[in-house]
Amino acid sequence: MKIIQVGLGAWGASWLNVIHHSKSWELAGVVDVNSDAARAAAEQYGIPAYATIEDALDHKDTFDAALVIVPPEYHAAVAIPALEAGVHTLIEKPLAHSLEDGVRIIEAAEKSGKQAMVSQNYRFKRAARTVQRLIRDGVIGDLEHVFVDYKKNPPFEGFRLEMDEPLIVDAMIHHLDQLRGIVGVEPTAVRARSWNTGTSRFKGNASAVVQFDCDNGARVVYTGSWSSYGPQTSWDGDWEIQGSKGAITWKNNEVTINFASLFDTVFLAGAVERSGVMHVDLDPLPVEERLGTLEAFRDAIETGNKAETDVTDNIQSLQLVMATVDSARQDGAPITLKTNAELFGSH
Ligand SMILES: NC(=O)c1ccc[n+]([C@@H]2O[C@H](COP(=O)([O-])OP(=O)(O)OC[C@H]3O[C@@H](n4cnc5c(N)ncnc54)[C@H](O)[C@@H]3O)[C@@H](O)[C@H]2O)c1
Missing domain, CATH: 3.40.50.720 (NAD(P)-binding Rossmann-like Domain)
Structure with a gap:
């Protein structure tokens, strides 16, 4: 094509x-x-x-x-x-x-x-897909809480330097979309605070702490910065995803699980134990990152089925970003998310 x-x-x-x-x-x-x-x-x-x-x-x-x-x-x-x-x-x-x-x-x-699709390239990576499979298979049980930590000091030029909320709008969109598409929870409410440091290259707020309530009762805490001079995380950020049976750590494209039960550390298909922690092999993918979005786009065109990041789904990832910005502007006031029906009814 x-x-x-x-x-x-x-x-x-x-x-x-x-x-x-x-x-x-x-x-x-x-x-x-x-x-x-x-x-x-x-x-x-x-x-x-x-x-x-x-x-x-x-x-x-x-x-x-x-x-x-x-x-x-x-x-x-x-x-x-x-x-x-x-x-x-x-x-x-x-x-x-x-x-x-x-x-x-x-x-x-x-x-x-x-077909109209958003290229959410961070979903199309081996570690992300492995985490998605483990959660969907119930390996860690019911999700309880999620901690995401993202620290970068990227040398960007151009439009990002002028944005009011560069971290939330330009970076968090990836992590919020992963929260929905990979972890599989839909936030229902958000509280956010954002700020900027004197040494930040961005005019707008390049740091934030955000908390989400989710539809299944899970809580999510996100900390992030684009003016962080300490150790850098990967672009995905460091994730700890805790469920009723154990916690997945997803960090630097490696996936490990700390299980609540000792006996779960004896066998998990596709994993090996080291010092009581299960190290999971990453699921292979035919292509990754933007080559992955290009394949998904082609499949959607050929089959007529909507892609997972079709615009009708992705508007919810955008809404999460906008609601996070709204809350940050109100110094942490809770903002309730709308369903698609409510969103379309209000425009
Ligand atoms: N998925 C990712 O990981 C990722 C990474 C970086 C950027 N992005 C996204 O890619 C997009 C572009 O970012 P960038 O950093 O390349 O921006 P940029 O400012 O460096 O480049 C934008 C280009 O678009 C051109 N342009 C602007 N308006 C146009 C128009 N109406 N018609 C034709 N050309 C036009 C400009 O001349 C410029 O060459 C943004 O949406 C950004 O968020 C995504």
């Missing part, structure tokens, strides 16, 4: 290489309002360059899908015309800049009948 890539900035440059390695997708054109960036990529891959999505859509018979990698405030401005023109659309996270834009993208997708 053929895809055009809209956005050739820092992350877009890396995406060109991902598409190049995909066995399912061929790059059919590039779009960027920065004509130098568009020309350079077009020359490198021997494909057409366009300045706007509208220019590219004049040639829509030459591609099947569009990939949107522009800053979040422009996601709707690119995705909606593509969907209205009948082009399947894969959108970088976060789905949109606002819930209103997210709802407009969903409405455009539903009207067109085309």
